[in-house]
Amino acid sequence: MALFELATNGIGVLSLSCPDGRFPSVAARHPPALRLERTIRDLFGLEAEGLTDIRPWLDHGGWGVRHPLGGRIDAIPERTPYPFLPAEGESLHQIPVGPVHAGIIEPGHFRFTANGETVVRLEERLGYVHKGVEGLMAGADIATAARLAGRISGDSTVAYAVAFARAVEAAAAVEVPTRAVHLRALMAELERLANHFGDIGAVCNDAAFALMQAHCGVLRERVLRAADACFGHRLMRDRVVPGGVAADLDEAGRGQLRDLLDRIRRRFPELVDLYDNTPSLQDRTVSTGVLAPALARHYAAGGHVGRASGRAFDARRTPGYPPYDGLRFDVPVLEAGDVNARVWIRIREVEQSLGLVDQLLADLPAGPLAVELPCMAGEGMALVEAFRGDVLVWLRLDPDGRVARCHLRDASWFQWPLLEAAIEGCIVADFPLCNKSFNCSYSGHDL
């Protein structure tokens, strides 16, 4: 278990062996750990003593095996009905949504209990896209595991690749060349830009304002094309590898990225102006889906979800990692906690990322792109800021340099439960808007 203390910025990792298959529940005292402990039960068969909710979480009964990462018991695939939490009161009705949704989005189930139009309770049921990645990683060589890490959540492939690489490098105690460190950050900021443009457009589209989406979609496409031209892949997948990077940036590429920045700087301000001065849009986003700062703190919500609700946490700053410790950028924070605030955080972060790309391009150190990794046992952990929040990767390497165990935790784990809280009291029709403003990852959560 990894712990973080805000007051001192201290990070600790606790290990507890559970010879009798039990451990004291953290969730019994600290609810944010609830779904993680239900998952530990599903995957390892370890019991959290004192856990109040013992319904399965990721295990929907179809795997043909129970406790796949622990004692592995063969099981007959069977789908048992999932008991949703009750909501009692007069004239309540339930609306089941998913797992297949109406748009081009990932699958998950949402169970709304509503009173007329007003949401009384939303309960999520996730796990539909569980692919068993941690099972595939156990025993895999580092290159295979790195490819898997880059496919945990496609929109954050660079961030995951960086987090995985940094964890391996910590375990193997190697230093990565500074050119690689800079190129990683460059790719990470391009990924952030592309996603933020996509999200800003999509939130507005869910508020029935398609014009913003059309223009933001163009900016997003321009970023992806520049990424493709510079690094050979639109999402820059598999370009960050343990030990360094697998793609270099030449002078032509630098020029292309400078052009990209110019274009964005010319077009983005008028889009921000459009967002800010369209009352019909503001009418939908302001005061909708409010997440209280106290809850954001309690759940240590990362990314725009936390920062729109007063939590000034950004892994690039705390604990921080190179090259960000040598770069200038602000971490925007707002207090309102509504859809509008989450949009504004993204807008401000776009501006910060542009500044970061500037600095990275201006000062790209020369040198090698990667170092050889030694074959050795070790344990490593890394925390990296993806566009939606902090990604944590912990792993242990075998003496032959293979991955013994690896755990990857998306920021979504602590954002999904907060969506349930933010939608309470809103009308059902505002759900797509709220959901998009959070934009949690299904795949990153389900693993």
Place this chain on the structure above:
Amino acid sequence: MTCEDPPMRKILFTGLLRPPLTEPAPRPDDGALAELGRQLDRAARRRLGRSLAIRQVDAGSCNGCELEIHALSNAFYDVERFGIHFVASPRHADVLMVTGPVTKSMREALERTYAATPAPKWVVAVGDCGVDGGCFAGSYAVVGGVSAVVPVDLHIRGCPPSPTALLQGLLALLEQASASSAARP
């Protein structure tokens, strides 16, 4: 929407003066044309004409494929100009576009979506995962490949396939459909 808002008026107006971003259509993919060799029957030809209604189903993707499927609708690719559009219900669809290695927890949802799509229907599996499970093959939690669950007419490979590759595959499907349609007695 209030058209008096200056920022919107400005954007709409300057939009009129700029050249369109939409690019010429790519050539239909030859490999896809070969894979689609199956002769379309008459009912199918009548129904399809020159339009495709697509229902996308994420059967366990990493969401990378979805990003590029989304990009098909941006101003550069503008998929709707070919009569291709995405619909919200399988009941309105000609084509199911399936991504992911098909997780065991999505298997039933995929089967039911397929059953809910009226015939004639086509299944396009998108991404390397959809071929055989890709890098997730062999996991306890995935079936491994879309064709293990529903019959697949066309595979569009890539991780993820670029919007151009997606478009080439879809145009091959359209071309096939309208070629047989022209040959109609």
